[in-house]
Amino acid sequence: MKTRDRILLTALTLFNEEGEQNVTTVDIANEMDISPGNLYYHFKGKESIIENLYSQYDSGVAQLLKQSEIAQMSLEDHWYFIYVIFEEIYKFRFFYLNQTDILQRYHDISRRFKRLVKYKVKTIETLCQSLIETNALNDSLVESQQLAENISFTLLYWFPYQQLINPGEEYDKIIHKGVYQILSLIVPYAQLEDRTIAQSLLSIYHSRI
Amino acid sequence: MKTRDRILLTALTLFNEEGEQNVTTVDIANEMDISPGNLYYHFKGKESIIENLYSQYDSGVAQLLKQSEIAQMSLEDHWYFIYVIFEEIYKFRFFYLNQTDILQRYHDISRRFKRLVKYKVKTIETLCQSLIETNALNDSLVESQQLAENISFTLLYWFPYQQLINPGEEYDKIIHKGVYQILSLIVPYAQLEDRTIAQSLLSIYHSRI
């Protein structure tokens, strides 16, 4: 593994564990047993490392969102999609845990992050629409735009919330609870026929919590 | 106004506007036209200022929550209660905007913040229970504990979310939208008779957005 990539990986791990602002360039170098000078040979500075990590995250999620537009998805695919989005966020969770700070300090990332959030909301709205069109959701009750915003809101703050409420909880459980949470946002709007399906989905996830 | 209080007020304003970590003790002193040395005469340091501000916030909210336990509240009182909680959070919004960072760095505040959140969830759960007992909400559909957590979740992250999505939005609008958001979490569970009331409430708030 090349030093450049090891720097990115080490930085990501430390940022996720300690919080971005509690990790210095020297910390990263120490953790890898290289000198700070060496680190600066590969990257202009800390900001440059973070921007690289953001690019990884951004293109990963963008690809996922694009796929969901192309593929015709079944109801179960929808849950799987939510699940995979959560996993991608988890990998780069420090962007979410220290969101406000990072967006206050790195303007370029802020711009791109906001763009991605809008793209996410739009995609989720389309998913909700498709659930209405297949009559899984009751059209009269649901404002699909409002529901999509609720789901995005949950995706955005689920990890900070869990860190606050259940610090040290394992990765799997956190994500399962997140999917459950989103499912429970949707259930009230489900048609009577599909409500049974949805509620059995709920109980499957509930058993894993 | 005593210098000590002016320091607290100035610090609060700057923290809310610029973010806690972007404001130094020298910034606070400059803004007030006093010397940094003078500031350190009144407070041991930045941490001490923040702890003082947190105490103000904590006791303010705790008092509100206590009142809600004592008083018998009508349906409209409940909305007013949510509204007032939002206002209190807004006054000290930097604790919410930079939540993870502040809780990572100031352990004493972290402890107290978590305790307050638990108290909040408990109080909101009681409110939901009372809505079920007066048959405003459908008992069979709603897990009052789940609903209470959803409402708390919204209270916790509404301001960071609005800053992300609608930066520069006015204070009134943000809070109205927040109340609307919480209302829309509850409406699906409302009994048919009360649903009309709830939905008219919704449209009142909607008109103010």
Add this chain to the structure above:
DNA sequence: GTCTATATTAGGATAGAC
């Protein structure tokens, strides 16, 4: 209580040898 001046430290970053 308030000021000026200064010490201390930590983090980010560079220069130059190997």
Add this chain to the structure above:
DNA sequence: GTCTATCCTAATATAGAC
């Protein structure tokens, strides 16, 4: 590519005069 040594800056904090 990597190291050692060093610089620069910003932020916290203190000492001592007024």
